[in-house]
Amino acid sequence: MLTTQQYxxxxxxxxLSRRKTTLGFAAGAATLALALAGCSDSSDPESSSxxxxxxxGSTSEEQITLTLATFNQFGYSGESEGGDYQYDLIAEYExxxxxxxIVYNVADTSNTARENFFTKLGPGGxxxxxxxxxxxxxxxxxxxxxxxxxxxxxLDGRWLQWKTDAATDKDGRLIGYGTDIGxxxxxxxxxAIDAAxxxxxxxxxxxxxxxxxxxxxxxxxxxxxxxxxxxxEETPAILQAMIGQLEAPYESxxxxxxxxxxxxxxxxxxxxxxxxxxxxISAGLQQWGDDWAAGMANGDFAVMPCPSWMLGVxxxxxxxxxxxxxxxxxxxxGNWGGSYLTVPGNGANxxxxxxxxxxxxxxxxxAKAFANVGAFPSQPExxxxxxxxxxxxDFFGGAETGKIFTERAAAVAVAPYKGAHYFQxxxxxxxxxxxxxxxxxxxxxxxxxxxxDVEALG
Amino acid sequence: MTxxxxxxxxxxxxxxxxxxxxxxxxxxxxxxxxxxxxxxxxAPFWIVFALVGLFPIVYTAVISFQDWxxxxxxxxxxxxxxxxxxxxxxxxxxSLRNTFxxxxxxxxxxxxxxxFIAAMLDKNIRAKTFWRMGxxxxxxVAPVAVALIFSNMFxxxxxxxxxxLNDFGIDSIRWHVDVIPSHFAIATMVNFRWTGxxxxxxxxxxxxxxxxxxxxAAIDGAGTVRRFFSVTLPQxxxxxxxxxxxxxxxxxxIFDEPRMYDTNGQGGSNHQWETITLYLYNMGWVDFDFGRAAAVAWILFIIxxxxxxxxxVITQRFIASDTGAKAPKRKKVSQ
Numbered sequence: 088m089l090t091t092q093q094y095x096x097x098x099x100x101x102x103l104s105r106r107k108t109t110l111g112f113a114a115g116a117a118t119l120a121l122a123l124a125g126c127s128d129s130s131d132p133e134s135s136s137x138x139x140x141x142x143x144g145s146t147s148e149e150q151i152t153l154t155l156a157t158f159n160q161f162g163y164s165g166e167s168e169g170g171d172y173q174y175d176l177i178a179e180y181e182x183x184x185x186x187x188x189i190v191y192n193v194a195d196t197s198n199t200a201r202e203n204f205f206t207k208l209g210p211g212g213x214x215x216x217x218x219x220x221x222x223x224x225x226x227x228x229x230x231x232x233x234x235x236x237x238x239x240x241x242l243d244g245r246w247l248q249w250k251t252d253a254a255t256d257k258d259g260r261l262i263g264y265g266t267d268i269g270x271x272x273x274x275x276x277x278x279a280i281d282a283a284x285x286x287x288x289x290x291x292x293x294x295x296x297x298x299x300x301x302x303x304x305x306x307x308x309x310x311x312x313x314x315x316x317x318x319x320e321e322t323p324a325i326l327q328a329m330i331g332q333l334e335a336p337y338e339s340x341x342x343x344x345x346x347x348x349x350x351x352x353x354x355x356x357x358x359x360x361x362x363x364x365x366x367x368i369s370a371g372l373q374q375w376g377d378d379w380a381a382g383m384a385n386g387d388f389a390v391m392p393c394p395s396w397m398l399g400v401x402x403x404x405x406x407x408x409x410x411x412x413x414x415x416x417x418x419x420x421g422n423w424g425g426s427y428l429t430v431p432g433n434g435a436n437x438x439x440x441x442x443x444x445x446x447x448x449x450x451x452x453x454a455k456a457f458a459n460v461g462a463f464p465s466q467p468e469x470x471x472x473x474x475x476x477x478x479x480x481d482f483f484g485g486a487e488t489g490k491i492f493t494e495r496a497a498a499v500a501v502a503p504y505k506g507a508h509y510f511q512x513x514x515x516x517x518x519x520x521x522x523x524x525x526x527x528x529x530x531x532x533x534x535x536x537x538x539x540d541v542e543a544l545g
Numbered sequence: 546m547t548x549x550x551x552x553x554x555x556x557x558x559x560x561x562x563x564x565x566x567x568x569x570x571x572x573x574x575x576x577x578x579x580x581x582x583x584x585x586x587x588a589p590f591w592i593v594f595a596l597v598g599l600f601p602i603v604y605t606a607v608i609s610f611q612d613w614x615x616x617x618x619x620x621x622x623x624x625x626x627x628x629x630x631x632x633x634x635x636x637x638x639x640s641l642r643n644t645f646x647x648x649x650x651x652x653x654x655x656x657x658x659x660x661f662i663a664a665m666l667d668k669n670i671r672a673k674t675f676w677r678m679g680x681x682x683x684x685x686v687a688p689v690a691v692a693l694i695f696s697n698m699f700x701x702x703x704x705x706x707x708x709x710l711n712d713f714g715i716d717s718i719r720w721h722v723d724v725i726p727s728h729f730a731i732a733t734m735v736n737f738r739w740t741g742x743x744x745x746x747x748x749x750x751x752x753x754x755x756x757x758x759x760x761x762a763a764i765d766g767a768g769t770v771r772r773f774f775s776v777t778l779p780q781x782x783x784x785x786x787x788x789x790x791x792x793x794x795x796x797x798x799i800f801d802e803p804r805m806y807d808t809n810g811q812g813g814s815n816h817q818w819e820t821i822t823l824y825l826y827n828m829g830w831v832d833f834d835f836g837r838a839a840a841v842a843w844i845l846f847i848i849x850x851x852x853x854x855x856x857x858v859i860t861q862r863f864i865a866s867d868t869g870a871k872a873p874k875r876k877k878v879s880q
Contacts, residue, residue: 373809
C-alpha cells in the first residue's frame with residue numbers, strides 16, 4: 088500500500104500510486120487460463136490437491152471468475168519502479184486453481200476506492216474481494232452485515248490480535264482479513280540531533296525516547312531550547328500517535344455515543360499538545376504539504392513518528408539527508424495505516440472469494456508481498472520470515488528495519504474503539520490543534536470551538 | 546399548412562353535397578412530419594437530459610427531505626430538518642462568504658482581463674494563431690496540475706512568492722492561514738485557467754463586428770479607446786452576458802482549486818477557504834450525511850438561479866445604459 092497519505096482518510100492523495108496496469112495483464116492471463124482449462128476439461132482434477140496455503144483448495148471443477156479490487160500498492164501483482172514484481176501472486180493462485188480466473192483491478196487512490204466501495208456496497212456491483220483501508224474501516228464496520236463473515240477457527244492466531252479485533256463487530260463477525268500494518272518507530276534527523284548537542288546514535292535515541300509523552304515533550308523542549316527550531320513536525324501528527332493509544336477516545340463502545348468532551352484523557356492530550364505549540368516544540372508544518380517536505384530536507388524538525396511505509400517518503404523528500412531510526416515509541420506502541428481484504432456479502436462467489444482472500448493474506452503470501460513492495464505484514468509468522476527479518480535500509484544507516492518494525496508491531500497494545508463519528512470528531516480535533524498552531528485562536532478559544540463543532544455532530 | 550386551406554372552404558352550393566377529399570397517406574405523413582419532426586429531433590437531448598439531469602435533480606430533492614443512508618439506500622422522512630440544520634450551521638455561512646469572496650476575486654478581474662486580451666488579439670498582430678492558441682493553453686492543463694504548480698508558489702514558508710517577498714524585506718504572507726490571502730491565491734488559480742477561455746469567446750464576438758463601424762467611428766474622430774467603448778463593447782453585449790452568466794455559474798461552484806489548495810482538502814482549520822461545493826462534498830463523503838448534502842445542493846441550486854437572474858438584469862442595464870429600453874431589439878439585430 089505504501090500510501091504517502093494514510094492519515095486523514097479524506098486527504099488528497101498525491102501518492103506515488105500506479106494506474107491499473109495490471110488489469111490488462113490479468114485479463115490476458117484470464118483468457119489464457121480459460122483456454123488452457125478448456126483443453127484440459129476431460130483430464131483428471133489432480134491439480135486441486137496441489138493447492139497450498141492453509142485451506143484445502145477448491146475441489147469444484149466449475150469454471151469461475153473472481154474479481155479482486157485494491158488500490159495503491161498491495162504487492163500482489165504488477166510492477167514498481169524497478170520492473171516487474173519479484174513474485175506474481177495472482178498468477179500463482181491461478182496455477183493452483185485452474186478453475187479460477189482472476190481479474191485484478193487497481194484503483195489509483197484509496198479515496199477513489201473508498202467512494203466506489205460505499206456507493207456499491209448496498210446495491211451490489213463490487214468486486215468479489217475488495218480491499219479497504221484502516222482509515223475507513225470504522226465506516227465499513229457500520230455496514231458489517233453487508234459483508235461476509237470471514238471468521239474461521241482454522242485461521243485463529245494468524246494475525247496480530249489488535250489487527251483482528253479492529254475488524255470484528257459486536258456480534259463477533261470478522262469482516263476483513265488483515266493484509267499489512269504500519270507499526271511506528273521514531274525517525275530522526277541525525278544532523279539536527281547533533282546540532283543540539285545530544286547523542287545521536289540509534290541506541291541512545293531509543294533510550295531517550297523510551298517513556299511516556301511527557302518525557303517526549305521534555306526531550307523536545309531541551310532540543311528546541313538548544314536550537315530554536317521545532318522538535319517534531321506538527322501537533323496533529325503527534326495527536327495521531329497519542330489517540331491510537333487510548334481505548335475509547337471519542338466514543339463510548341457501549342452505545343456509540345460521543346464522549347470526546349467528557350473524556351479527561353482527550354482534554355489532557357489537547358493541553359499537552361497546545362503547550363508544546365506554546366513552547367515552540369512543534370515546527371507547525373502541515374503533514375504532506377510542500378513546506379513539510381521542504382522542512383524535512385532543511386532540518387526544520389528533528390523527529391517524526393515513523394510507520395514502516397514512511398521510510399520511502401523520507402528518503403524521497405530528503406535524499407541528501409542523514410536520517411536514522413530509533414527502535415522506540417513514546418507511550419507504548421503505535422500503528423498508522425494498513426489494510427484488510429473484505430468479501431461483499433451479495434457477491435456471486437462468496438465462498439471461493441473467501442478462500443482466495445484467505446490465501447492472499449496467508450503468511451507465505453504476505454511475506455512475498457513484503458518482498459515485492461515492502462508492505463509490512465500483519466501476520467506474526469510472516470514477519471518472522473527471513474525476507475522480513477533480514478530486511479535492512481541503507482538510507483537509514485543500514486538499520487535492520489525488519490527486526491525494528493517487528494518489535495514495534497509487538498509493542499502495539501491497544502486497538503482504539505472507532506465508531507460512526509470517529510473521523511468527524513478527529514477532524515474537529517485536528518482543526519482545533521491547527522488553529523492554535525497557526526495562531527488564529529488561543530488554546531481556550533479553539534477548545535470552545537471544538538466543543539461546539541462536536542455538539543453539532545450529535 | 547397552405548395545402549389545407551381549400552378544404553376548409555364551405556361546401557359547394559347546390560347539387561349533391563361535395564364530400565371532403567380524404568387526405569392521401571402521403572399527405573398525412575407530410576403533415577405529421579411538419580408537426581412532429583422537430584420534437585423528434587430534439588428528443589434525444591431531452592431523453593438524455595431527463596436521465597442524467599432531471600432525474601438526479603428530482604431525486605436529490607427527495608433525498609434532501611430524508612435522513613438518508615447511501616449504502617442501504619433507505620431513508621426516513623424528516624421534513625425540513627436538513628435544510629434547517631444547514632441554514633443554522635456556522636460552517637455553511639462561512640462557506641457562502643468564501644464562495645462569494647472567491648467568486649468576486651476571480652470573475653471580475655477575469656472578465657476585464659479577458660476583454661482586454663481579446664481586444665488586443667483582435668488587432669492586426671503577427672502570428673495570430675499562435676497567440677490565440679497560446680491563451681487557451683492554461684485551459685488545457687488539468688486543474689489538479691494547476692493546483693500543484695500554484696501550491697508551490699503559495700507555500701507559507703518555502704513558497705516562491707514568499708521567498709521573493711522576503712528578499713525585498715517584506716514579511717511572508719500566510720497564504721494558508723489568513724482569509725483574504727487564501728481567497729486571492731485560489732482566485733489566481735481560477736483566473737489562470739479561465740481567462741484565456743473567456744478571451745477566445747469574446748474574441749470571436751469581436752471578429753463578427755462589421756469593420757465599417759470602426760471606419761465610420763474613426764472618420765468621426767473617435768480614438769482607439771472611444772471606439773472600444775462605443776463600438777466594441779455594445780456590439781459584443783450578448784456574448785458578454787453569456788460569458789458573465791457562465792462564469793457566475795462556474796464561480797459559484799468552485800471545487801477543484803480549494804480542494805487541492807492544501808493536503809487536507811477541507812478548506813482550512815477555521816474554514817478559511819471552504820467553498821459551498823466543498824462543504825457539500827464534506828457533508829456527503831466525509832460526514833456520510835447525504836440527506837444534508839442533498840439539502841446543500843438544492844440551496845446552492847436556488848442561489849445560482851437567483852444570482853444568475855440578478856446578474857442578467859444588471860448586465861442588461863449596465864452595458865446597454867445608453868440605449869435604454871430598446872435593448873432587447875438591438876440584441877436581435879446584432880446576432
